[in-house]
Amino acid sequence: MSEDKFILDIKRLGINSEGIGYWRKKAVFVDNALPKEKIAVKVKEEKPNHILAENIEIIQASSNREKPFCAYYDKCGGCQNQHIKYEAGLQYKRETLLEALKRYANVTAKDVLIRSVIGMKNPTNYRNKSSLPLRFKAGKTKMGLYQKNSNQLVEIESCPIHDQRLNKINMEVCKLIDKMQIPVYDPKTKKGFIKFLITRIAYYTGEAQVTLILDKQYDCLKLAQEIFKIEGVSSVYQDIKQEDDSFNFFSGNLKLLWGEKTITEKLDKYQFKLLPDAFFQLNSQQTKVLYEEVKSATKLNKRDIVFDCYCGVGTISTYLADSCLKVIGIDNNKDAIKNAISNARLNNQTNMEFIAGDVEATVRKLIVNYRKIDCLIVDPPREGLKHFLKLIEEIKPKKIIYISCNLSTLAKDLAILKKNYKIKEIQPVDMFPFSAILESVVILEYLATNKTIKT
Numbered sequence: 001m002s003e004d005k006f007i008l009d010i011k012r013l014g015i016n017s018e019g020i021g022y023w024r025k026k027a028v029f030v031d032n033a034l035p036k037e038k039i040a041v042k043v044k045e046e047k048p049n050h051i052l053a054e055n056i057e058i059i060q061a062s063s064n065r066e067k068p069f070c071a072y073y074d075k076c077g078g079c080q081n082q083h084i085k086y087e088a089g090l091q092y093k094r095e096t097l098l099e100a101l102k103r104y105a106n107v108t109a110k111d112v113l114i115r116s117v118i119g120m121k122n123p124t125n126y127r128n129k130s131s132l133p134l135r136f137k138a139g140k141t142k143m144g145l146y147q148k149n150s151n152q153l154v155e156i157e158s159c160p161i162h163d164q165r166l167n168k169i170n171m172e173v174c175k176l177i178d179k180m181q182i183p184v185y186d187p188k189t190k191k192g193f194i195k196f197l198i199t200r201i202a203y204y205t206g207e208a209q210v211t212l213i214l215d216k217q218y219d220c221l222k223l224a225q226e227i228f229k230i231e232g233v234s235s236v237y238q239d240i241k242q243e244d245d246s247f248n249f250f251s252g253n254l255k256l257l258w259g260e261k262t263i264t265e266k267l268d269k270y271q272f273k274l275l276p277d278a279f280f281q282l283n284s285q286q287t288k289v290l291y292e293e294v295k296s297a298t299k300l301n302k303r304d305i306v307f308d309c310y311c312g313v314g315t316i317s318t319y320l321a322d323s324c325l326k327v328i329g330i331d332n333n334k335d336a337i338k339n340a341i342s343n344a345r346l347n348n349q350t351n352m353e354f355i356a357g358d359v360e361a362t363v364r365k366l367i368v369n370y371r372k373i374d375c376l377i378v379d380p381p382r383e384g385l386k387h388f389l390k391l392i393e394e395i396k397p398k399k400i401i402y403i404s405c406n407l408s409t410l411a412k413d414l415a416i417l418k419k420n421y422k423i424k425e426i427q428p429v430d431m432f433p434f435s436a437i438l439e440s441v442v443i444l445e446y447l448a449t450n451k452t453i454k455t
Contacts, residue, residue: 004043007059010035013092015100015407017080017436023051030055031148032083034062035092064088069124070160077148079161080436090117090430093438097407097428104411105418113425118289123433126283127162129200130170131249134177136184136192141174143197151187161434165201165232169208172230173197180223185215187244193218195241196249198276201232202265203284209263211237211276213249224257235259237276250277252335262339267291270318271346278339279312286431290403290439291319293427294377297401297443300324304374307366307397309359309388314340314352316377316403321349324375329354330362360388363395373397384409389416396420400444405437414442422447 010019010033019033027050033039038060041053058065068074068082081089094117101107101114120126132143135153144153158167177184177194185192196213210227212220217240224236236258241251254276262273265280267288274280281287294316300306300323308317311329313336321327321344329352331337337356344352355362367373376397378385384406385392392400400421404410414423421444431439 005056006041008033008039008041008053010037010039012099013096015096015436017084017092017096019055026051028053031080034065034084037062037065064092072145072154072156072159075147076145076154076156077150078145078159079434081434084434086119086123086433089434090119093117093430093436094428096436097426097438097440100407100411101414104408105415107411107414107418107423112423115425115427117428117430117438118286118293119430120286120433123430124160125162125164126285126433127159127166128203128280128284129198129282130159130162130166131196131198132156132170133196134174134184134194136186141177141184143170143174163201163203165206165208166199169199169201169210169230169233170197173199173210173227176223176226180226182218182220182223190215194220195244198249200263200274200276200280202263202274204266205264206232207234207260207263207265208232209235209237209274209276211239211249211254212257214238214240215242216240221257224259228258233259234263235261239276252277267315270315272313272315272318272343273339273346274313275335275339278336279333280315281431283431286429286439287315290429290431290441291316293429293441294401294403295319295323297425297427297441298323298375298377298399300375305370305372306375306377307363307373308377309363310379310381311340311354311377312336312379314343314354316379317352317354318343318347318349320377321352324351326351326353328352328366328370330359331356332358360391363388364391367395375399375401377401377403379403382406382409384413389413392417393420396446396448398446400442402442402444403439404442405431405439407438407440410440410442414444417444420447421445 008021010021019030021028030053032055040057045052073082135142142155144155183192185195198211200209227236265272304324306327308329311331317327317329334356337354340354424443427441429439
């Protein structure tokens with residue numbers, strides 16, 4: 001084969017589920033390739049230390065390969081693992097976790113108990129929230145998802161990862177937009193109004209919330225009244241946001257157009273009121289599993305003080321409150337904290353305190369009065385703990401439960417934490433089936449405590 005085309009043996013999967021092989025002492029990264037496969041590749045880009053290549057032919061397929069169940073899979077960037085049998089995908093995710101721990105933290109399965117990934121019995125239609133760009137094409141409003149690494153829209157009518165109730169509501173909203181002849185935003189001409197359609201369904205109550213993201217002011221009241229008539233819809237909001245940001249669709253200026261201010265989700269005996277921009281796990285079914293794992297990991301007693309950092313709307317705090325003396329939840333999102341306070345009242349929990357502010361600065365102030373933290377819960381953003389690590393080293397919580405969906409930042413943080421903490425156990429949970437993302441619950445115990453126990 002030519003210099004830009006060659007045969008490659010795939011050795012393992014990378015952190016984004018790309019296949020990795022080696023050619024002329026360089027790592028080669030290839031999408032849609034599995035370990036133990038022999039494939040023909042074409043070089044897309046060669047860099048000093050690695051090569052990005054395209055899979056042009058599968059010469060020898062893995063027994064773990066299967067046909068994707070979604071018609072849009074090859075074009076859409078929403079999923080990465082539909083070409084992998086689900087049970088095999090769980091094992092691959094665990095291996096990717098092991099690889100990240102070894103690479104960044106010099107930790108192996110011989111050093112730490114790393115359990116099997118907890119998967120789902122029915123791993124489709126699990127996602128409780130959709131955030132879809134809209135376009136006007138061939139006389140109709142179309143919704144879709146962006147193609148991987150581009151702003152090219154892949155039109156979809158239904159997503160097999162989304163809750164089927166979301167799919168139905170989204171289609172009905174698009175029909176109403178056309179019926180009422182409301183111009184959808186065109187990024188090329190900068191004309192039109194509605195840019196994104198964001199819909200959230202409370203899996204266990206069936207209450208749905210629709211938010212219209214606009215580029216500029218437009219009277220959507222009549223549209224909201226019609227959307228409210230769709231089965232399951234409890235509230236309709238709008239937000240105006242001109243800057244495109246795939247990580248944050250909201251501007252902070254949400255306006256309730258029609259219906260209830262919040263929707264209610266139930267997890268076990270607990271209830272949670274949710275605003276459109278409130279963080280809530282995207283897989284309600286696995287959220288119950290995740291939080292039970294967190295609760296089990298803490299092993300709290302009625303004398304313990306718990307700090308729940310990056311607490312969001314207080315879901316983990318709620319799960320832990322009955323088992324300890326007090327939970328203090330901290331988050332820099334003021335609206336999330338307001339939501340958390342109302343959720344505490346809703347669940348009749350009086351031993352919870354929620355504070356809005358920078359996590360590091362707030363903990364530094366609080367530790368003066370509390371003097372000890374029996375258990376520190378951290379569920380940080382994807383960039384990890386960053387400067388908070390230094391404060392943790394100073395205040396020395398007895399136990400840390402670290403929850404993360406970013407394997408590389410988790411491993412890098414553990415490399416620092418393991419100087420003073422024993423990494424006791426890691427329990428991975430598959431919160432996002434058929435994606436490359438893996439959630440992990442890590443138990444860390446302060447080494448000085450372990451020495452005291454031994455003596």
